[in-house]
Amino acid sequence: MGNFSLAPDQLARCAELRDLAERRLAPLAEKGEPGRVNRPLVAELGQLGLLERLFTSTALDLCLMRESLARVCTEAETALALQGLGAHPVHAYGTREQRERWLPEVSAGRAVAAFALSEPGAGSDAAALALRADAVDAADAADGTDAADGPGWRLTGEKTWISNAPEADFYTVFARTGTPGSGAKGVTAFLVPADRPGLTGEPLDMLSPHPIGTLTFDGVPVTAADVLGETGAGFRVAMTTLDLFRPSVGAFAVGMAQAALDASIAHTSQRQAFGGPLKDLQTVAHQVADMALRVEAARLTVYAAASAYDEGDTAVPRRAAMAKLLATETAQHVIDQAVQLHGARALRRGHLLEHLYREVRAPRIYEGASEVQRAIIARELYKEAAE
Secondary structure, rough: OOOOOOHHHHHHHHHHHHHHHHHHHHHHHHOOOOOOHHHHHHHHHHOOOOHHHHHOOOOHHHHHHHHHHHHHHHHHHHHHHHHHHHHHHHHHHHHHHHHHHHHHHHHHHHOOOEEEEOOOOOOOOOOOOHOOEEOOOOOHHOOOHHHHHHEEEEEEEEEEHHHHHHOOOOOEEEEOOOOOOOOOHHHHEEEEEOOOOOOEEEEEOOOOOOOEEEEEEEEEEEEHHHHEEOOOOOHHHHHHHHHHHHHHHHHHHHHEEEEEEEEHHHHHHHHHEOOHHHHHOHHHHHHHHHHHHHHHHHHHHHHHHHHHHOOOOOOHHOOOHHHHHHHHHHHHHHHHHHHHHHHHHHOOOOHHHHHHHHHHHHHOOOOOOOOHHHHHHHHHHHHHHHO
């Protein structure tokens, strides 16, 4: 493992990303409608070449991208990340036809992708998926698809808490092709274009401003040509995708925490109280020091997990879980402390910390809640000890 000191070119690239985010992405983000896909913002990410980098970057580079954007414009960071999460299974497991059809569109910012895993009764417990993929003959499956693709399935059920739903152009959907009770072994991943008959959705009004909604599958037709990877191996598609993106969720959290820390240092340096700047109060200075310590510890854990992924380390699941857990919990604490240091002004609508306070809560839940990350860490530790 490396020592996680960034090279000069990496530091320069991070600074460039922050500059781009401030000049070209933040103005578009401000014009977006909360809870809706901001297509001009997605298109600009494509124009800047950032979406294409989702498929060519190392895990560490992905983390640096997400952290840099999050420090300046969380909406741009989230739009980038959701494109990666929804399209990575196509990049990693798709057929040549699937990749040629969708990846150029995603990279250019013309097509919006989504990762459809969670269900009303299966959030963190991905093996408990209930969306049914009922096998049908080729002739019956051909409604909206190509009968020449062979035997297929009809998808029936519901997905919820799906980012970019219901406005995405295609979804990576995980459904049960095996018998109920078959657990992870009975799940298959499908690439489902949004215009398939029987697929509908509704937006959800959430605390954080990014788009999220439900999807309803009423006999949606899919065939073998829509499978990502192998039939029955969808759980692996989901978990390998999450192993890559969990550290970068941590990077998103670190970026938000750093923004809160930067704001706190500036505020406590200028704000006068009790005869001098707040920073001269030992309790305040020590609080800021503790915030900085936590942010740096989280950052290094994220970089370690990303490097482990890039090096093919067998401990990736544990390190990825540690990175997401520590970074998201740290960001929640640091942003809360930043609000306390700023006082009532931080609660005013439109203040940076008011925005971050709403944004920071969700990452402790999505892509595996904090409790699930602890379970993964413990499981991996005991498995390593038994080897």
